Amino acid sequence: xxxxxxxxxxxxxxxxxxxxxxxxxxxxxxxxxxxxxxxxxxxxxxxxxxxxxxxxxxxxxxxxxxxxxxxxxxxxxxxxxxxxxxxxxxxxxxxxxxxxxxxxxxxxxxxxxxxxxxxxxxxxxxxxxxxxxxxxxxxxxxxxxxxxxxxxxxxxxxxxxxxxxxxxxxxxxxxxxxxxxxxxxxxxxxxxxxxxxxxxxxxxxxxxxxxxxxxxxxxxxxxxxxxxxxxxxxxxxxxxxxxxxxxxxxxxxxxxxxxxxxxxxxxxxxxxxxxxxxxxxxxxxxxxxxxxxxxxxxxx
Numbered sequence: 589x590x591x592x593x594x595x596x597x598x599x600x601x602x603x604x605x606x607x608x609x610x611x612x613x614x615x616x617x618x619x620x621x622x623x624x625x626x627x628x629x630x631x632x633x634x635x636x637x638x639x640x641x642x643x644x645x646x647x648x649x650x651x652x653x654x655x656x657x658x659x660x661x662x663x664x665x666x667x668x669x670x671x672x673x674x675x676x677x678x679x680x681x682x683x684x685x686x687x688x689x690x691x692x693x694x695x696x697x698x699x700x701x702x703x704x705x706x707x708x709x710x711x712x713x714x715x716x717x718x719x720x721x722x723x724x725x726x727x728x729x730x731x732x733x734x735x736x737x738x739x740x741x742x743x744x745x746x747x748x749x750x751x752x753x754x755x756x757x758x759x760x761x762x763x764x765x766x767x768x769x770x771x772x773x774x775x776x777x778x779x780x781x782x783x784x785x786x787x788x789x790x791x792x793x794x795x796x797x798x799x800x801x802x803x804x805x806x807x808x809x810x811x812x813x814x815x816x817x818x819x820x821x822x823x824x825x826x827x828x829x830x831x832x833x834x835x836x837x838x839x840x841x842x843x844x845x846x847x848x849x850x851x852x853x854x855x856x857x858x859x860x861x862x863x864x865x866x867x868x869x870x871x872x873x874x875x876x877x878x879x880x881x882x883x884x885x886x887x888x
Contacts, residue, residue, distance in 0.1 A: 589613050589614075589644075589645040589646060589805070589806075590613070590614045590615070590616075590642070590643070590644040590645050590646070591605075591608050591613060591614065591615040591616070591644055591645070591646050591647075591648065591805070592615075592616050592617075592618065592640070592642060592644035592646070592647050592648070592690075593605055593608075593615065593616070593617045593618065593647075593648045593650060594617075594618045594619075594631060594647065594648070594649045594650060594651040594677075594681055595618070595619065595649065595650035595651030595652060595696075596616075596617020596618055596619055596624075596626050596650065597617065597619040597621060597623045597624055597626055598619075598650055598651075598652075599755060599757055599759055599760050599761070599794050600650050600696060600752075600755060600794055600797050600798060600801075601617060601619075601648070601650035601651075602617075602624070602759065603757065603759075603794045603795055603797070603798040604648060604650065604797075604798040604801055604802065605617050606798075607795070607798045607799060607802055608802060611802065616642045616644070618631070618640070618651075619651075627639055627640060627642075631651055631673065631677030631678075631680055631681060632672045632673060632676050632677045632680070633680075634680045634683070637680060637684045640684070643688055643690070644690055645690070645691055645692065646690070646691070646692045646693070646694065646805045647681065647685050647690050647692070647693045647694070648693075648694045648696065648801060648805070649678060649681050649693065649694070649695045649696055650696045651673065651677060651678075651681075652673065652674055652696065652729075653669050653670050653672075653673035653674055653725075653728070654725065655722050655725045657763060660721060660724075661721065661722065661723045661724030661725070666724070667724045670724050670725055670728040671724075671728050671731070673728075674725075674728035674729055674731070674732050675728055675731050675732050675735060678695065678732045678735070678736050679735055679736065679739060681693070681736075682735075682736045682739035682740060682745075682747070683739055685740070685745050686739060686740055686743040686744075686745050689744050689745070690745055691744065691745065691746065692745070692746050692747075692748070692805060692809060693736070693740070693745060693746070693747045693748070694747075694748050694750055694801055694804060694805060695732065695733065695736055695747065695748070695749045695750065696750055696752055696801075697729055697732065697733055697749045697750060697751045697752065697813075698726075698729050698751060698752055699751045699752065699753055699790075699815065699817070699855065700718060700722070700725070700726045700729065701718060701726060701729050701730040701733060701751065702714060702715065702716055702718065702751075703716030703717055703718045703719060704718070704720065704851055705849055705850065705851050705852065706851075706852060706853065706854075708852055708854050709854050709856055710815070710853075710854060710855050710856055711815070711856040712751070712811075712813045712814060712815055712856070712859060717730075718730065733749045733813075736749075737749075737812065746809035747809070747812070748804060748807075748809050748811065748812065748813075748814065749812065749813045749814075750800075750801060750804065750814055750816045751813060751814070751815050751816060752792070752797060752816045752817070753789075753790040753791070753792050753815070753816065753817035753818065753853070753855060754789050754790060754791050754792065754853075755791075755792055755793075755794050755797055756791050756792075756793060756794070756877065756878075756881065757793055757794030757795065757877070757881065758880060758881055758884045759794075760794070760881075765789070765824065765827070766791075766827075766831070766878075766881070769827065769828050769831050770831060770835070770882070770885070772839055773828075773831055773832055773835045773837035773839050774835065774837065776837055776838045776839050777839055778839060778840045778841075778842065779828055779839055779840070779841045779842065780842050780844065781824055781825060781828065781841065781842065781843040781844065782843075782844050782846060783824075783843070783844070783845060783846055783848060783850065783851075784823060784824035784825035784828065784841075784843040785823050785824075785825040785826075785843050785845070786823065786845075786850040787823065787824050787850055787851045787852075788821040788822060788823050788824070788850075788851070788852050788853045788854070789821065789822065789824070789827070789853045790817045790818050790819070790820065790821050790822075790853040790854075790855050791818060791822065791827075791874055791877075792816070792817055792818040792871070793871070793872040793877045795872060796818070796867075796871045796872055797816060799864075799867050799870075800816055800860065800864050800867060800868075801816075803863065803864040803865070803867050804863055804864065807863055811859060811863070814859050814860055814863060815855050815856055815857055815859065815860060816860060817853075817855040817857055817860070818855075818857075818871055818874070819855055819856075819857035819860075819861075819868075820874070821852065821853045821854055821855075822874065825841070825843050828841050829841060830874070830875060830878065831878060831882070834875070834878055834879055834882050835882055
């Protein structure tokens with residue numbers, strides 16, 4: 589099959605392109621920068637789609653404006669950036685796909701389209717309007733799902749939203765909880781957590797995301813939404829201790845308990861398992877993935 593990946597130079601997009609090539613399929617990538625041989629295209633501008641001279645069987649949308657440290661949803665300039673990329677850009681992708689009769693689109697969405705705190709078993713059918721400090725990003729991705737779905741109504745194009753959990757990998761951006769912990773650990777600084785023992789997250793390696801998306805692309809798209817997660821939760825405290833063991837740090841880890849409700853990440857992956865089969869059983873164990881990440885950082 590032939591694949592076209594938007595956001596093909598990012599963490600997931602790059603891994604996915606490499607995996608598709610390894611499977612012997614044809615793949616082209618699109619990015620705003622045009623790096624690594626990708627088609628240089630700004631998805632926010634509909635007119636730029638004339639640059640694409642390739643008609644795929646599957647489009648994968650990995651392009652996304654993500655939260656940025658120091659910028660909030662109260663910042664109208666940043667809010668505009670979020671919606672221009674995550675909504676307008678995604679609509680342009682969907683419209684181009686419909687116009688060119690592309691059979692399938694997989695949209696890389698996120699689990700944060702659902703309001704936190706999540707229920708103790710988060711299924712694809714649970715719904716709650718997101719809020720909180722990153723509500724702009726969350727709502728832009730929820731709007732992305734809803735409007736892209738409208739774009740393909742009464743067309744030959746089928747659409748699947750893959751709601752992805754917390755992705756990590758060797759080429760991830762130096763931000764987020766893993767890097768915050770590693771920065772402290774590398775300098776043997778004390779780590780102060782709040783409710784680290786009861787707040788959990790679901791970490792999935794970028795390679796597993798890529799292999800899952802490839803497997804999903806071969807399906808019939810009867811489902812419209814699927815959770816793409818490891819299905820295994822780890823507390824922030826346990827993650828900190830695991831990274832401490834991997835790095836050999838002398839940092840002291842202190843966890844302060846409060847009466848605040850727990851933020852859990854117990855993600856239902858039963859639908860995912862049914863769609864990707866044995867690939868799920870071969871997901872990279874968290875400790876192995878983190879050791880590879882830390883090893884790469886130490887070599888850099």
